[in-house]
Amino acid sequence: MTMTRRDLMKTGAAAAALGAVAEFDWILPALAQGEVVVPFTDSHQNFNPTPAPDRRLFDTRALSGPFTPKDQFFTTQHYGHPEIDPAAFRLKVSGLVNSTLALSLDDLRKMGNTELIAGFECSGNRRPLQGLIGNGRWTGVPLKTVLDKAGLKADAQEIVFFGADRGKETVAFRGNNFDVEQQYGRSLPRARALAAEPAPFLAYALNGEPLTKHQGAPLRLIVPGWYGAPNVKWLSEIVVQNEPYMGKFQTHWYRTLKGEMINGEMKWVETGITHLNLKSFVARVTKNGNAHKATVIVLNDGTPIKSVEVQVDGGAWQPAKADPATTAKYGWKLYHWDWANAPAGEHTIVSRVTDATGK
Ligand SMILES: Nc1nc2c(c(=O)[nH]1)N[C@H]1C(S)=C(S)[C@@H](COP(=O)(O)O)O[C@H]1N2
Numbered sequence: 001m002t003m004t005r006r007d008l009m010k011t012g013a014a015a016a017a018l019g020a021v022a023e024f025d026w027i028l029p030a031l032a033q034g035e036v037v038v039p040f041t042d043s044h045q046n047f048n049p050t051p052a053p054d055r056r057l058f059d060t061r062a063l064s065g066p067f068t069p070k071d072q073f074f075t076t077q078h079y080g081h082p083e084i085d086p087a088a089f090r091l092k093v094s095g096l097v098n099s100t101l102a103l104s105l106d107d108l109r110k111m112g113n114t115e116l117i118a119g120f121e122c123s124g125n126r127r128p129l130q131g132l133i134g135n136g137r138w139t140g141v142p143l144k145t146v147l148d149k150a151g152l153k154a155d156a157q158e159i160v161f162f163g164a165d166r167g168k169e170t171v172a173f174r175g176n177n178f179d180v181e182q183q184y185g186r187s188l189p190r191a192r193a194l195a196a197e198p199a200p201f202l203a204y205a206l207n208g209e210p211l212t213k214h215q216g217a218p219l220r221l222i223v224p225g226w227y228g229a230p231n232v233k234w235l236s237e238i239v240v241q242n243e244p245y246m247g248k249f250q251t252h253w254y255r256t257l258k259g260e261m262i263n264g265e266m267k268w269v270e271t272g273i274t275h276l277n278l279k280s281f282v283a284r285v286t287k288n289g290n291a292h293k294a295t296v297i298v299l300n301d302g303t304p305i306k307s308v309e310v311q312v313d314g315g316a317w318q319p320a321k322a323d324p325a326t327t328a329k330y331g332w333k334l335y336h337w338d339w340a341n342a343p344a345g346e347h348t349i350v351s352r353v354t355d356a357t358g359k
């Protein structure tokens with residue numbers, strides 16, 4: 001990829017802003033004999049995989065298979081990682097339910113032991129690093145199984161999910177600021193929480209092993225095909241209520257603001273982030289002799305993909321091939337493109353994806 005000096009300086013500044021710039025000795029993934037990773041000149045020079053003690057970025061150049069290994073899965077959160085004793089853990093379900101529940105991990109395992117392949121990214125994931133992304137094979141219980149066991153009352157409208165992580169927040173109210181302690185909280189409307197497709201999921205394992213502290217041990221919510229924010233980690237309480245949930249991370253964060261023409265007038269519309277917008281990017285390029293291979297990551301909300309193409313130096317778009325190991329509806333999809341006889345030098349390589357709706 002080509003980049004200007006100004007771009008280089010911008011990248012440097014961004015990397016510095018993430019924390020101390022450190023040399024990253026990444027482990028070469030499953031490369032064939034003689035195959036090497038081609039460096040990106042617009043990113044990753046000073047890639048720091050752990051910009052803070054509780055944060056981790058995934059180096060997409062280390063892509064080695066369909067699932068992100070647990071010690072490479074990205075992690076980000078607001079209040080650090082709470083420690084939860086799995087033996088003492090109980091998931092509380094309360095509010096507008098017929099029976100209040102306090103479920104142990106054993107109770108949950110007995111209620112369900114199904115798998116869900118789901119990939120997601122943080123809604124703040126962006127170029128050039130694209131490191132806030134991962135794809136997992138999760139094991140757990142459909143959320144509906146737990147809600148059905150509690151029995152939602154007729155007037156139950158909003159299902160609120162609280163993590164065990166807490167922090168002080170300043171809340172402005174009637175001209176005053178109040179410092180209040182909060183848990184990370186997100187909610188889903190009743191219909192979305194109970195929907196068959198995509199069905200929200202309570203996961204206690206990632207890639208066949210108990211969740212790590214980073215990924216929300218011992219239990220987290222996964223909303224397949226959605227951005228990361230609703231996937232509440234260290235899930236400890238589900239509160240069922242009638243009123244919309246107004247917590248900070250539901251109503252003040254994770255929103256988009258855009259102008260829309262409504263009734264012939266431009267209106268500024270705020271919406272909460274929900275399903276993953278269609279996206280592709282070149283995650284990794286390798287070469288073996290003069291044979292190059294580009295791997296593209298595609299992520300979306302499960303809408304079928306029509307095509308993925310790769311373009312070099314502004315030339316013709318070339319079709320990339322779907323990786324047969326990544327066909328799960330809500331998982332990320334990998335696509336490969338082989339480039340024979342690449343001329344020596346720097347090149348700009350770009351990908352694009354089109355879904356079945358033509359988007
Ligand atoms: N309890 C809790 N869950 C949380 C968060 C948090 O701060 N606290 N952050 C959310 C955000 S913004 C993202 S992108 C994902 C990241 O999940 P991961 O660390 O497993 O990659 O967790 C979500 N779940």
Ligand SMILES: [Mo]
Nearest residue numbers: 122123228229
């Ligand atoms: Mo996020």
